[in-house]
Amino acid sequence: MQFKNILPAALAVAAVYAQDDSSTSTASSTASSTASSSSSSSSSSSTAGPANLTQLLANTASLSAFTNLIGNYPDFASNLSSRENITILAPSNQALRMLNSSGSGNSSVASMLTNSDFAEALLNYHVLDGEVYSQNITAAPTFVPTYLNDTMYSNVTGGQVVFARTEDGDVQIVSGLKSVSTVTEANVPFNGGVVHIIDQVLMVPGSLNTVATNANLTALLGAIRIAGLTDTLVGSSDLTIFAPSNSAFQDIASALPSNSSAMDVIANLLTYHVVNGTVAYSADLANQTLTTLGGSNVTITVVDGGIYVNGAQVVNPDVLYAGGVVHVIDSVLNPNNMTMPPGASNSSSSTGSSSDDGEPDVAFDGTSSSAVPFTSGIPTPTTTVTDLVTTIDTLTYTPTMTAEPASDSSEGIAGALARPTGAMGAAALFGGAAFWAGM
Ligand SMILES: *[C@@H]1O[C@H](CO)[C@@H](O)[C@H](O)[C@H]1NC(C)=O
Ligand SMILES: *[C@@H]1O[C@H](CO)[C@@H](O)[C@H](O)[C@H]1NC(C)=O
Ligand SMILES: *[C@@H]1O[C@H](CO)[C@@H](O)[C@H](O)[C@H]1NC(C)=O
Ligand SMILES: *[C@@H]1O[C@H](CO)[C@@H](O)[C@H](O)[C@H]1NC(C)=O
Ligand SMILES: *[C@@H]1O[C@H](CO)[C@@H](O)[C@H](O)[C@H]1NC(C)=O
Ligand SMILES: *[C@@H]1O[C@H](CO)[C@@H](O)[C@H](O)[C@H]1NC(C)=O
Ligand SMILES: *[C@@H]1O[C@H](CO)[C@@H](O)[C@H](O)[C@H]1NC(C)=O
Numbered sequence: 001m002q003f004k005n006i007l008p009a010a011l012a013v014a015a016v017y018a019q020d021d022s023s024t025s026t027a028s029s030t031a032s033s034t035a036s037s038s039s040s041s042s043s044s045s046s047t048a049g050p051a052n053l054t055q056l057l058a059n060t061a062s063l064s065a066f067t068n069l070i071g072n073y074p075d076f077a078s079n080l081s082s083r084e085n086i087t088i089l090a091p092s093n094q095a096l097r098m099l100n101s102s103g104s105g106n107s108s109v110a111s112m113l114t115n116s117d118f119a120e121a122l123l124n125y126h127v128l129d130g131e132v133y134s135q136n137i138t139a140a141p142t143f144v145p146t147y148l149n150d151t152m153y154s155n156v157t158g159g160q161v162v163f164a165r166t167e168d169g170d171v172q173i174v175s176g177l178k179s180v181s182t183v184t185e186a187n188v189p190f191n192g193g194v195v196h197i198i199d200q201v202l203m204v205p206g207s208l209n210t211v212a213t214n215a216n217l218t219a220l221l222g223a224i225r226i227a228g229l230t231d232t233l234v235g236s237s238d239l240t241i242f243a244p245s246n247s248a249f250q251d252i253a254s255a256l257p258s259n260s261s262a263m264d265v266i267a268n269l270l271t272y273h274v275v276n277g278t279v280a281y282s283a284d285l286a287n288q289t290l291t292t293l294g295g296s297n298v299t300i301t302v303v304d305g306g307i308y309v310n311g312a313q314v315v316n317p318d319v320l321y322a323g324g325v326v327h328v329i330d331s332v333l334n335p336n337n338m339t340m341p342p343g344a345s346n347s348s349s350s351t352g353s354s355s356d357d358g359e360p361d362v363a364f365d366g367t368s369s370s371a372v373p374f375t376s377g378i379p380t381p382t383t384t385v386t387d388l389v390t391t392i393d394t395l396t397y398t399p400t401m402t403a404e405p406a407s408d409s410s411e412g413i414a415g416a417l418a419r420p421t422g423a424m425g426a427a428a429l430f431g432g433a434a435f436w437a438g439m
């Protein structure tokens with residue numbers, strides 16, 4: 001009722017735009033175009049096809065906030081109305097309301113959404129290429145490209161993805177930082193595709209810095225910095241990164257040079273963990289060899305549902321970031337020792353820490369564990385993030401707004417977002433800390 005009145009003008013404009021573009025849907029639209037503001041809601045005039053998007057949104061009370069949000073972005077609305085064969089993941093009113101009440105509250109989020117580049121990226125991330133129905137989704141994750149096309153968040157050939165899966169009978173959409181949205185109402189048809197209503201706004205994948213920090217991969221980040229690979233890796237597209245956990249680095253601490261005089265050694269080690277030119281999600285990994293950035297191959301083995309890279313096990317797959325995907329592994333790979341059998345690093349049971357036995361089987365000879373290396377000066381995650389050793393479990397991500405305000409606090413969060421060195425915090429809520437590129 002009330003929602004029809006606040007249906008944004010942008011959509012109405014988009015409707016006209018779409019009509020001009022496609023002569024297919026003239027039958028019903030011309031008939032009722034004059035009575036646009038009246039509530040002739042039932043579209044059963046002549047054709048019995050599904051509603052168009054404008055009608056669907058107007059008639060779905062739980063999407064009024066989403067409808068309003070779209071209304072602020074006429075280009076996006078116009079684009080959306082003119083597309084066919086799409087899936088829209090539409091956050092419910094409650095999902096959007098949760099954003100406002102999380103962290104330090106309304107003003108920060110409201111400010112972020114006034115950054116139109118970010119807001120459009122966020123909206124585009126909620127649109128999937130192709131029609132995906134709940135029946136198409138299984139327990140094995142499906143990786144679906146979205147319309148997110150801003151290279152700040154999507155420097156991935158074919159488009160940044162979400163993955164869809166079922167768990168305990170729920171249909172879930174997993175996005176940046178492995179944030180899980182549950183579909184609360186599936187398969188709402190419209191003439192351009194299908195809408196699923198979700199209970200939580202998707203997280204736009206952030207930069208490698210942001211994501212690795214939140215995933216507690218601080219030793220890796222430190223190593224990248226010491227090796228002088230920050231610019232090479234952080235600004236790149238289409239990477240698959242096998243990221244040793246902090247405890248993996250810790251297990252071989254004695255074998256690792258600790259200062260920058262050894263940057264070549266560390267760079268050589270790190271580039272053995274990166275595959276360039278291929279974004280291989282877990283569903284893409286099979287028994288195969290992959291050639292790394294360093295030139296040597298790693299051997300992928302998939303056995304009993306476990307994924308292994310040489311001897312290391314993938315303990316947290318599919319951490320999406322702007323330039324590709326990170327799979328967390330439980331031991332550091334050795335470019336000079338590729339012989340380790342799959343799972344050799346898996347010295348203790350599923351709860352993880354391979355140092356339980358005191359003698360982790362690592363790919364490096366005669367090493368011992370000490371403090372986590374390379375972490376000096378690397379920010380520790382402020383969130384209660386990662387339970388990285390619980391395999392496919394998601395990061396329990398709690399959005400925080402606790403980062404320092406922008407140095408010039410008068411410009412607010414949106415201003416901070418627009419600068420490459422802006423603080424984390426509110427930005428990280430959406431992975432918007434892709435802007436936080438400085439290390
Ligand atoms: C959607 O349907 C309504 C009512 O039939 C019509 O007024 C509107 O122009 C249509 N929009 C599009 C994009 O076709
Ligand atoms: C990204 O998508 C928007 C519409 O959502 C479109 O206007 C824009 O042209 C696209 N940009 C690229 C680079 O494809
Ligand atoms: C969130 O807060 C902003 C600013 O206070 C407001 O404009 C918007 O309507 C709120 N959204 C929801 C869903 O409550
Ligand atoms: C819909 O989109 C999917 C994914 O891009 C594509 O594979 C399929 O061919 C498209 N179908 C139609 C009818 O355009
Ligand atoms: C997805 O589900 C729809 C409806 O059940 C079906 O028509 C379509 O073939 C399925 N697509 C795929 C790729 O399985
Ligand atoms: C709509 O968005 C898609 C995906 O970003 C883009 O490829 C397309 O060019 C856009 N269309 C228009 C008319 O802007
Ligand atoms: C995307 O990747 C390309 C290299 O393929 C790089 O030149 C560009 O700076 C990256 N864009 C962003 C926003 O990181």
Ligand SMILES: *[C@@H]1O[C@H](CO)[C@@H](O)[C@H](O)[C@H]1NC(C)=O
Pocket residue numbers: 216246247372381383384385386387
């Ligand atoms: C991050 O890693 C360090 C070192 O392994 C560990 O002590 C700490 O508990 C981890 N933090 C989180 C939030 O998991």
Ligand SMILES: *[C@@H]1O[C@H](CO)[C@@H](O)[C@H](O)[C@H]1NC(C)=O
Pocket residue numbers: 232233236276277293
């Ligand atoms: C990946 O390969 C592309 C194409 O060969 C190249 O332009 C890019 O610099 C490489 N990325 C890295 C990180 O080396």
Ligand SMILES: *[C@@H]1O[C@H](CO)[C@@H](O)[C@H](O)[C@H]1NC(C)=O
Pocket residue numbers: 287301302303
């Ligand atoms: C992959 O290799 C492992 C170990 O060699 C083997 O057990 C498994 O069956 C292979 N998987 C496939 C699909 O061939």
Ligand SMILES: *[C@@H]1O[C@H](CO)[C@@H](O)[C@H](O)[C@H]1NC(C)=O
Pocket residue numbers: 289290291296297
């Ligand atoms: C690496 O693997 C590729 C196939 O993926 C193969 O062609 C190449 O010979 C391998 N290189 C080495 C050094 O084994």
Ligand SMILES: *[C@@H]1O[C@H](CO)[C@@H](O)[C@H](O)[C@H]1NC(C)=O
Pocket residue numbers: 311337339340341344361362363364365366
């Ligand atoms: C290679 O890895 C194996 C673990 O499978 C380890 O026992 C051996 O000491 C390593 N060799 C070297 C030279 O690091």
